[in-house]
Each structure stands twice: as structure tokens, then as C-alpha cells.
Amino acid sequence: MTQIQSARSAGTVAHLRPAFHVRPPRGYLNDPNGPIELGNDVHLYFQSRPVLDLQAPVEWGHATSTDYVRWTLHRPAMAPRPGGPDTDGCWSGNTVLDDGRIRAFYSGRVEERPYQSVLTAVSDDGGASFGPPRQVVPDPSDGAIMFRDPFVWREDDSWWMAVGAGYAGRGASIASYRSDDLEHWTDAGPLAELPRGVVDGEDTGAAWECPQMLTIDGRRIAVVSSWSPEGGPGEALSFGVDGPPAPQRVDHGTNFYAASALRDSRFGPLLFGWLTEGRDRPGWNDDWAGVISLPRVVWLGADSSLRSAPVPTVDTLRTGPGVPADGCTTGPQCEIAVPEGPGRVVIHFSDQERVVIELDTDTLTVDRSQAGLGPHSHRDSMRVSDAFDPASGRPAARIFLDGSVLEIFTSAGRVLSTRVYPTSPPVWRVEAPATARFWTLDS
Known part of the structure; x- marks a missing residue:
């Protein structure tokens, strides 16, 4: 195993490597x-390949932490078994506690089969590895265009399972199943379905990947990732399942997808994302x-x-x-907190490279159009309204920079x-309102 550390590798791209966000050392x-x-x-x-070849079968990478911010990487906890129901990849799913053991539910890929089978496997060594898989839900037989990514949870003295799906003529769907023992599952019908359309400018998807189910304020809340055969991944969306789905974005940046939920933690409901x-x-x-x-603590807005x-x-x-942020110099890892707006934060990577964060009366905008001179970096802006709540006790904006990762x-x-790829290595310079505070971060 290896502790995630600050980037110290040789080469001009070392400053882009995140230090306190989970990632394997390669692949x-x-x-x-x-x-x-x-x-x-x-x-x-997490889904992991040891190389950048996307044809390599997917494994389940594994990391542990005692505080949710400092992570230790381990060898993969699950790998495809030749000739088995996951021979071409151990795809997405979740875990639950079963009599003190960690039990995984996940999608097993076999290349010549049209769908990923819903499999379960049990760890008898505290989550470090999982035993042989077994299929627990039949493959669909009703015209599904996609069927994968189980999520299992306990509710009302029963076990429930949600599976991401999509159907020609019906649209995106969350299939559901019910069990008393985690071994035998009964079809309980769709939890939610929605014909493909556009809601608040977002494509709701031909199918939903990675369905996650949270219970917040007594309401069942689904988090899904929209997907289409022609476009692939779309956006992470959330909606209540006790009425007609009204999807809303989970993250208003450009690079968050495939959310994974922890329904109950020491901090309450949490989400991680890719x-x-x-x-x-x-x-x-x-x-x-x-x-x-x-990891993010989540709740429902008004x-x-x-x-x-x-x-x-x-x-x-x-x-x-913490020190006044304006005029600070920084390496690849820092936090900038702006207590109130309006205001403007600029991280100057060089005279020609910068990312700009604007706080207006109600809106936060991130402009990365000049964040990197490299020919392959994406350059655009993103914006969200209803961004500030002065009564919350939280800063108007908390900006986390970790190599190429920017979360606000x-x-x-x-x-x-979002992601930024400055070609210029640190030292970088911060321009910020007089009240903003700055911290160097060290994992």
C-alpha cells in the first residue's frame, strides 16, 4: 500500500497531479x-485500470481513510475472474454491511453479452478483497438499451436494489428489486422513469447510469447520471422519486459524473464523484x-x-x-475562502494563464478560458445562480485547488x-478581495 502524497514526480506536468484527492499512482x-x-x-x-488503455478490464481499486481527507491506497480489492461473469470487467456498484461483513453488488461485464449482469461478492477480510461473484438478478428481457450499476440499501425492514436502465420508447429508468436476505430478489417495478427530454437546458438522458438512493428529510432522493448511446456520459442529476421526476444538476461545473452515495456516515449523507x-x-x-x-455532505435546498x-x-x-489571500503566492495545493461577495478571485498561473472566479450578487462564475496554453485543454466558463446564502454561516465561496482539480x-x-491545466509550474499568484483568506493545504 502507499500513502497519497504531494506530487514530486519528475517532469513538467508534476504540478498537475492532485495530492489530497483520491487517484491511483498510475492508470x-x-x-x-x-x-x-x-x-x-x-x-x-473505484473503477480502475492499471494503464491508460481503455480496453483493459476494469478492477475495483481500494482506498481507506479515518478522516475522509487523508487516504491510503491498497492493492485492488476486486479483479475480473477469467471465464467468470465479470471476465471483462468489474463495473460499478455499491457495498453494504451484511452481518459485519462488507458485501458488494456490482455489474459484471462479459464482452459478447448485451448487458452487465448484477453480481454479488462478499469480503471476509474486512473489505480488502472479495470472494467469487454470483449473479442475483436476471438480465433484462424487455427491450432495455442499458442495464447496469446496482445500488443496494436497507429501508422498512427490507433490502432494496436500484439498477440503472433505459428502454426504447420509455426513456431513462431506475429498475428496482426487493429482498429479505440479500440473496433472493423480487422485481418491484421501476422507481422512476422519464422519457428523454430537456429540463432547464439539461438532456435528461436515454438511460440513467449509477443510480444512488438517499433519504433526506423523509424523502427518497435519487441521484443518477444521464447517458445516451450516441453521446455517452452527460450530467449527474437528482430528483425525488415520490412524484414525477424533476431532474436538477448536482454539480454546476464541467467535470463531475457518476456520483456514489454513502447514505449514513458520521457526517450524514455523503456523495463522492468522478x-x-x-x-x-x-x-x-x-x-x-x-x-x-x-466527499460532500448533502442536503435539500428550498x-x-x-x-x-x-x-x-x-x-x-x-x-x-490563514493569511490575507490577496497577493499570496501558492503551490499546487491551496484553499481560498471569500466570506462575502461581490468579489473576484484570480489565480494567476503565469502572465498568460489564469482562472477567474467572479462572485456577483446572486451568481458565481468560473472562467477557465485562459487557464492553460496547452492545445488539448478545454476552455470555457460555467455559472450558477442562487449561489449565496448569507444566513448559512458558511463563506460565500470556498475554493479548493489541488493540482489540476478545482472545486468551489x-x-x-x-x-x-472543473479541471485546469496550466503549463507554467508554480509559484502562482492569488488576486482576491481584501477579506479573503488563504491556506496552503498539506495531505
Whole structure:
């Protein structure tokens, strides 16, 4: 095993490597899977390939933490079994406690089969590895265009399972099943369905991947990732399932997808997400790609949208009491807190490279159009309204920079996650309002 540390590798791209966000030292990472607390430890699994070849079968990477911010990487907890029901990949799912053991539910990929089978496997060594898989839900036979990514939870003295799906003529769907013993499952019909359309400018998807189920304020809240055969991944969306789905974005940035929920934690309901690369494939000029977001405490806003704040323990990454941010110089890891708006924060990577965060009366905007001179970096802006709640007691904006990762949380619980790729290594310079505070962060 190896402790995640600050980037010290050779080469001009070392400053882009995140230090306190989970990622393997090399290879390709995507969906987080099955975060779970066992005693004092938090186990987090994630989709991982040891190389950047996307044809390589997916494994379940594994990391543990005692505080949700300092993570220890372990060897993969699950790998495809040749000739088995996951021979071409152990795809996404979640974990539950079953008589003190961690039990995983996940999708097993076999290349020549049209759907990923819903499998279960049990760990008898405290979550470090899982035994042989067994299929527990039949493959669909009703015209599904997609069927994968189980999520299991306990409710009303029963076990429930949600599976992401999509159907020609019906649209995106969350299939559901019920069980008394985690072994035998009965079809309980769809939890939610929605014909493909556009809601508040967002494509709701031909199918929903990675369905997660939270219970907040007594309401069942689904978090899904919209997907289409022609476009692939879309956006992470949330909605209540006790009425017609009214999807809203979970993250208002450009690079958050495939959320994974922990229904009950020491901090309440949490979400993790996959922070995708913000550069085209030819720009992956190092030996890794993909990273996991900071874990987020979530609640419902007045408009029933899912709101977020970083786990409280992220404060322990700060190396000192904080100093005025304006004019500070920084390395690749820092936090900038703006207590109130309006205002403007600029992180100057060089004379020609910068990212600009604008706080207006009601709106927060992130402009990364000049964040990197490299030819493969994505350049755009993102914006969210209803961003500030002065009565919350939270800063108007908390800005976390970790190499190429930028996550910004607002006082009203909005969050924008994106990726930036400056070609200039530190030292970088901060321009900020007089009241803003700055901390160097150290994992």
C-alpha cells in the first residue's frame, strides 16, 4: 500500500497531479463505488485500470481513510475472474454491511453479452478483497438499451436494489428489486422513469447510469447520471422519486459524473464523484487520468435541489491559521475562502494563464478560458445562480485547488467542479478581495 502524497514526480506536468484527492499512482480511474464505514475506517472503492488503455478490464481499486481527507491506497480489492461473469470487467456498484461483513453488488461485464449482469461478492477480510461473484438478478428481457450499476440499501425492514436502465420508447429508468436476505430478489417495478427530454437546458438522458438512493428529510432522493448511446456520459442529476421526476444538476461545473452515495456516515449523507479529465485524450501526457472528488455532505435546498458542502475534516488539511489571500503566492495545493461577495478571485498561473472566479450578487462564475496554453485543454466558463446564502454561516465561496482539480463550494450549497491545466509550474499568484483568506493545504 502507499500513502497519497504531494506530487514530486519528475517532469513538467508534476504540478498537475492532485495530492489530497483520491487517484491511483498510475492508470485510468473513473466511477467511485461503494463508500462504507467499518469501525473507524472508511473504505472507498473505484473503477480502475492499471494503464491508460481503455480496453483493459476494469478492477475495483481500494482506498481507506479515518478522516475522509487523508487516504491510503491498497492493492485492488476486486479483479475480473477469467471465464467468470465479470471476465471483462468489474463495473460499478455499491457495498453494504451484511452481518459485519462488507458485501458488494456490482455489474459484471462479459464482452459478447448485451448487458452487465448484477453480481454479488462478499469480503471476509474486512473489505480488502472479495470472494467469487454470483449473479442475483436476471438480465433484462424487455427491450432495455442499458442495464447496469446496482445500488443496494436497507429501508422498512427490507433490502432494496436500484439498477440503472433505459428502454426504447420509455426513456431513462431506475429498475428496482426487493429482498429479505440479500440473496433472493423480487422485481418491484421501476422507481422512476422519464422519457428523454430537456429540463432547464439539461438532456435528461436515454438511460440513467449509477443510480444512488438517499433519504433526506423523509424523502427518497435519487441521484443518477444521464447517458445516451450516441453521446455517452452527460450530467449527474437528482430528483425525488415520490412524484414525477424533476431532474436538477448536482454539480454546476464541467467535470463531475457518476456520483456514489454513502447514505449514513458520521457526517450524514455523503456523495463522492468522478472528476473527469478536462483535456482531450492526446493531452494525457502523464501516466494517469481521472480523480475522485472531495466527499460532500448533502442536503435539500428550498427548491428540492441537492446542495453540498465539503466534509468538515477538510479543514485539517490547512497548514496554518490563514493569511490575507490577496497577493499570496501558492503551490499546487491551496484553499481560498471569500466570506462575502461581490468579489473576484484570480489565480494567476503565469502572465498568460489564469482562472477567474467572479462572485456577483446572486451568481458565481468560473472562467477557465485562459487557464492553460496547452492545445488539448478545454476552455470555457460555467455559472450558477442562487449561489449565496448569507444566513448559512458558511463563506460565500470556498475554493479548493489541488493540482489540476478545482472545486468551489458556495454558501448556498452550490458546487462547481472543473479541471485546469496550466503549463507554467508554480509559484502562482492569488488576486482576491481584501477579506479573503488563504491556506496552503498539506495531505
